[in-house]
Amino acid sequence: MRVIVAVSLIIQIVSGARIQGSIALPGPDICGGDVVGHRIVSGNNQVIGSEFPWLVVVQYRPPNGGDLLTPCVGSLINQRYVLTAAHCVTAYDMGRPVSVRLGDNSTRVGAEFVILDIEEIYVHEDFTRSNFLKDIALIRLKSEVSYSKNIKPICLPSTVGQLRLREGHPLTVAGWGLLNDVPSTNRQYERVTYLDNDQCRARYSQVDIVVDPSHICADHSRDTRCISDGGGPLMAYHNGVCVLHGIMAFGGRPCGVKNLPDVFTNVGEYDQWIKKHMWP
Template identity: 35%
Template structure:
């Protein structure tokens, strides 16, 4: 998440508030129906934290993937919970380079500060608020899109993670909703959000605390034009991709791959995109970030989900 210019976001939660109690939701491997209150809603998000950090319970669907090799753990990418058993991420997070750094072994859910063991606590309005601490769930298998090739313009940059067990539903762990329509058909007026533990400037490779940034939607033709004149990356965009950003210092960045691009429809938050790639350096004025358009892969997602 590149935030070179943005120094503060005081957020009164624009994404979904909780509409029902977690215990009322019967979570399974199948993605919940939007509007059920069992996806795309967060609880207790009505305050602001100084700076660009997300709130403890603001994005209960975001997890971070652990790659393990020779008893060492590396955190390379994010993933997004879409049901009790499945998460969405980017196919690039499981390619040859990622495998060299370690086997994808676990996903941490309910994570906030990656360097802290146990509950994470922050001070809000003079009071200390804490989460439950990260829950580590083993990865049972990863399904990458069969047509993904990084060298082919990052097309089909999507993967499904099947967890080894059903994730519990808490204030800090809850699935996001899959998109109900194609966000690119009618350009959204509201801004979108992305969050992760990626780089926050040109000298860092990652952040230990979950942060977020708001981004404007960018039409694919305008996005293509930006990359046509870019000096560092010439690429042909396709209909399975969408763009957001282009504002100086506000972007997803290295380490954010696989994370969600989110859009609020009323009280419900949907995952409309998956962080794929962007300009170099991140947060370059006029160069949006590129995301895999989740709606375009709805049939593929559902066809690969098993009870």
């Protein structure tokens, strides 16, 4: 597996056929399904059955060669590609990303899932770890995944039409996350709301952290839960399907810091970048 920091030279040598293949994103008839709309904005926080079937666990081989670690997640966007955060695939102290786990509701031993090896990773060429700017990466799998009830892609904003988010708009995060700062073994989801960037920036200025216009913020009312994992999805229900609006970059810690919203990379800002780095 190779980790590739995409630069302009790489983009220039991409063939016409490769670029044509980059637009092969599933439409609403395939992506973003198997999520009951009313449960996205209400109800219990534990994922039931095949909800959020695009959630992917990224598996890392630690530097000491021990058991695989799972500190980050991603979102399946077609049969070959997963979107995640750049900080998840460039933090080599966590180890080397080697595979992904799909169709998994639980991290417990004995859970049913599919494991696919990673072929390549494309990291945004302008990613900045110090402030999580351009915090986006594309994982190419070594082979195509077969869709099933528990494995399906999420829709990107460009495939269903842009949704203009306004203050307080209901959104959803999902992942395994933490409960009382202990990793959860079950997949969970949480209702959050869109927070205007100006307000988000003002809150984080109190702790000297910069929120950029390319970020998207989500407010929460949690107490001791942190549902979002690094690289996890921020989703909106739009035109009957679930749409990926953000990729988890950072948030207030420890869990329960109510004044600090979660901050995500705004996926809509990177539609062309994503398509340029996808190939059949």
